Amino acid sequence: MTCFVSISLRRFYMRKLTVKREKKYVASLSRVNLYLQDTSSVDTFINGVPCRHLGDLKNGEEKSFDISDESARLYACYSKRSRNQYNDFYPIPAGEDDVNVSGRSVYSFSNPFLFNNNESEEVASHRKAMKKKAIIRDVIITLVCFVIGFVIGFASSVFSTEPKTFEYGDLSIVLTDDFTEEKLTEDEKEKFDVAYSSYDTAVIIFSETFEQYPVLEGYTLSQYCDSFVLANDISALLKETTFEDGLAYLIYEVDIDGDMFRYVAFVYNTDDAFWVVQITAQEDDFDDNFEDYIEYAKSVKFKGE
Numbered sequence: 001m002t003c004f005v006s007i008s009l010r011r012f013y014m015r016k017l018t019v020k021r022e023k024k025y026v027a028s029l030s031r032v033n034l035y036l037q038d039t040s041s042v043d044t045f046i047n048g049v050p051c052r053h054l055g056d057l058k059n060g061e062e063k064s065f066d067i068s069d070e071s072a073r074l075y076a077c078y079s080k081r082s083r084n085q086y087n088d089f090y091p092i093p094a095g096e097d098d099v100n101v102s103g104r105s106v107y108s109f110s111n112p113f114l115f116n117n118n119e120s121e122e123v124a125s126h127r128k129a130m131k132k133k134a135i136i137r138d139v140i141i142t143l144v145c146f147v148i149g150f151v152i153g154f155a156s157s158v159f160s161t162e163p164k165t166f167e168y169g170d171l172s173i174v175l176t177d178d179f180t181e182e183k184l185t186e187d188e189k190e191k192f193d194v195a196y197s198s199y200d201t202a203v204i205i206f207s208e209t210f211e212q213y214p215v216l217e218g219y220t221l222s223q224y225c226d227s228f229v230l231a232n233d234i235s236a237l238l239k240e241t242t243f244e245d246g247l248a249y250l251i252y253e254v255d256i257d258g259d260m261f262r263y264v265a266f267v268y269n270t271d272d273a274f275w276v277v278q279i280t281a282q283e284d285d286f287d288d289n290f291e292d293y294i295e296y297a298k299s300v301k302f303k304g305e
Contacts, residue, residue: 016098019064032105034053035053074089201279
């Protein structure tokens with residue numbers, strides 16, 4: 001009996017896929033996960049399409065991957081858990097030429113990351129479907145909240161997040177379990193000490209010790225806030241300086257590529273340093289969540305207190 005063995009040459013014809021994530025402030029601390037349609041090495045499904053995980057991209061990062069010469073979909077999403085609800089895809093045509101793709105994070109409920117130069121009818125239909133699903137989910141959630149609220153008097157408890165304490169050095173802060181600690185680059189480590197992020201909010205913390213800057217040792221909170229404004233050249237953007245309810249904080253805003261972002265910098269002093277807990281989000285999210293930000297700031301504690 002003759003035995004015939006079929007050997008696919010697909011694996012031997014490889015090309016490079018290079019994906020560039022544009023540097024944007026939106027979701028800047030979140031990583032974008034890349035998945036490639038692949039039936040030979042499946043580790044997940046996205047909207048029913050078999051895929052394998054290629055890797056992830058930080059803000060402004062570029063990576064290259066080996067792919068076959070077959071046509072495939074390249075998917076981008078922020079997390080595996082939400083991959084079927086929030087994603088965008090780029091159709092890679094068959095061929096032997098290397099492929100270069102770019103994309104950027106955007107403020108969108110249905111498609112928070114979009115590939116550039118990607119306007120085919122197939123993609124437009126997919127994006128429309130994602131948006132429609134997002135609207136339907138929003139309506140369903142609203143109705144469920146209304147019904148539960150009517151029955152038991154508090155719908156919010158059903159969908160609430162849980163408090164989570166994060167610690168860095170002598171400082172601890174209570175955020176929620178939506179937040180995760182970000183891995184900082186060497187450049188970021190020079191600017192701040194630690195950062196936590198959720199989908200719509202970033203919390204960035206740094207300290208300036210009296211050992212590093214002896215002149216600060218005699219500063220009051222008010223004087224340090226003034227120096228913070230001058231050092232960061234934000235006087236023209238400053239909205240208000242507030243000292244109330246045991247907190248000292250500055251609120252200011254910045255226009256980044258046409259999108260308005262607001263910042264609140266809470267300032268604390270200890271026996272050996274000044275600490276700044278800076279919270280930032282897009283304008284609408286900032287206003288909606290500001291009361292939460294105040295609670296985060298009130299939760300800050302230092303060892304020895």
